[in-house]
Amino acid sequence: MTHFGIVARIAMIVTAAMVISQVAVLLSYLWQIERSPLPPFAVANRIAAVVRLLDRTAAEDMTDVLAVASVEGFHVSVLSHVPATFEDQPSTARMRVMVQRIIDGYSPDRLVRSGQVDPVRDESVAAIDFAVELGTGDVAMFSISDDTTLRLFNIPLGFLAGLFGIAVAVIAVLAVARETRPLARLSKSIDELGNRIQPIEVKEVGARELRTLIxxxxxxxxxxxxxxxxRTLLLGAISHDLKTYLTRFRLxxxxxxxxxHRDRAVTDVDAMEQLLDDALLFAGDAYSNAKIETIDLNIIVDHCVSDTNMQTGLVSFAATSVPLEVCIPERALRRVIDNLISNALRYGEHASITTEKKNGAACIVIEDDGPGIPPSDLSLVFEPFFRGEPSRNRAHGGSGLGLSIVRQILDAYGGTITLSNRPEAQGLSAAVCLPLANGPEAHHHLNLTRAG
Structure with missing residues (x-):
């Protein structure tokens, strides 16, 4: 089902109101015409008077008389015979009989014919053509048209009224759009609320109710x-105190x-410290005050792979030849890549990384040869402390917050992450995309971050 915006809805309401009003006016006009058609007496008398005048006019004066007798909406001409295309209309019989009686009063047995009736106006005098026989045998043709149409600057007043109504409707829609513009800005601000580091105040403009809502x-x-x-302050304080006790315990x-037993205890202390760091990072935003930089994705990935291979040598990297510049703090990007590499090596023996430019974004694809993730869990692994069964559990280490932190960082800088099982081999594929530095999406998220 299509849902229209508020401007479209109001525009449709205004348009419907105008259409209904115009239809009502038209029906009223037609009803009035039907109940009280224009009285034909004056027109019949005028036709008879012109016929008498033409009967008494010499041939050399006929042109001047016709010019004087013809006015707007009442045209007179003299022909030698009735045109073959002229057809009598039964609906004009009453008008024809009236003209016939007036003319018969001074000259009986004159041929009077009427036709070409506008079916909308019916027997209105503005819709009838007459053919009246003259004493000379010629035929006087009367074309009575548009007599009831009021004009302004030679334009029908109804047409001008329609144009005026359309102009009023357009102005009304523009005014409504102007009034609802703050509502659109408010909607956009609310939609972006989750991707901002600090609140951005929306300017209070518009109607009183809208100002109250803003x-x-x-x-x-x-x-x-x-x-x-x-919450971040509380977790930071708790983390600080816990780390103090953990440091004493380590000593x-x-x-x-x-x-x-001592080695296992030291390992547990390290895991607890890592869990505290990850929990604090997830609960707050450790990179909120970090400097946003324009960096080459290929260079950062290469550094992260080199650091990992110094310890394991299990990661391969194939960089694209095109520079992939993105706007994100370097520490935040390193955290994303390190978390994904660590996750790949935790569940697989090897990891391969590629970079590419795709749909205006810089993308990293990290693949491992591990057991993969059940399709039903692909959307759940981003939840804090979620662990799939049976392969992805605490026995593999980790705090359970790695992917949650990755998605949180990417959301803050306009990025996305997509997990999928490799169709051609065993393992998991993680695709990360960030807006290119020269793209509109990057500028948009950069402005949001700076506004905070």
């Missing part, structure tokens, strides 16, 4: 970001004699 949304933004800030472990 003010309420601005206050809601302040409260939401205030709650997020308080005590270091002073213990070496054993497998």
């Amino acid at each position: 003010r309420a949304v601005n206050n809601m933004q302040e409260r939401i970001f205030g709650l997020v800030g308080n 005590r472990l270091e002073m213990m004699p070496e054993s497998k």
Whole structure:
């Protein structure tokens, strides 16, 4: 079902109102014509008077008399015979009889014919042609047309009224569009609320009710970001205190004699510290104050792969020959790539990375040879602490927040991530796309971030 915008809805309402009013006027006019047609007496008398005048006019004066007798809406001409295309219309019998009686009063047995009736106006005098026989044997042709149409600057007044109505409707729609423009800006601001680091105040303009709504949304933004800030502050304080105790615990472990139990305890402490760091990063935004840079995606991926291969040597990288410049803090981009590489090597033995330019975006594709993810879990793995079964569980390590953090960072800078199982081989494919630095989407998200 199609849902129209508010401007389109109001435009349709205005248009429907105009159409209904015009139809009502037309029906009223037709009803009036039917109930009280224009009285034909004056026209019949005028025709008879012109016929008497033409009967008494000499041939050399006929042209001048016809010019004087013809006025707008009442044209007179003299022909030698009635045109073959002239057809009598039964609907004009009453008018024809009236003209016949007036003429018979001074000259009986004159031929009087009438025809060419406008079916809309019916027997209105503005729709009838007459043929009246003259004493000379010629025929006087009367064409009575457009007599009831009022004109302004030689343009029918009804046509001008229609143009005026259309102009009023266009002006009304433009005025409505102007009044609803703040509502469109408000809708856009609300839609982008989740991708901003700080609230952006929407200017209070428009009608009183709209100003009240905008003010309420601005206050809601302040409260939401205030709650997020308080949550981040609380988690930061808790993380700091917990890290203090973990540091003390680590020092005590270091002073213990070496054993497998001590090594396991140190590993657990490292995992706890990693979990705290990831939880704090996910709950807040560690990169909110980071400098946004225009960087080449190929260079950053190459650095991340080199750092990983210094320890494992299990990652291959094939870069595109085209520079892929994106606008994002370097630390944030490194975190995305490192998390995905770590995830690939955690569940697979090798990882391969390629970069490409696709649909105006810079894309990274990271593939592993692991067990993949069940199709039903592909959309769930981005949820915090979600672990698929049976292969993706805590036995493989990790905090359970890696993919959640990746998507959170990408959302903040206009990027996307798509997971899919490799159709040609075993393993998972992660495709990350970021707007190119010279594209409109990148500028849009850059402005949002700077506004914060």
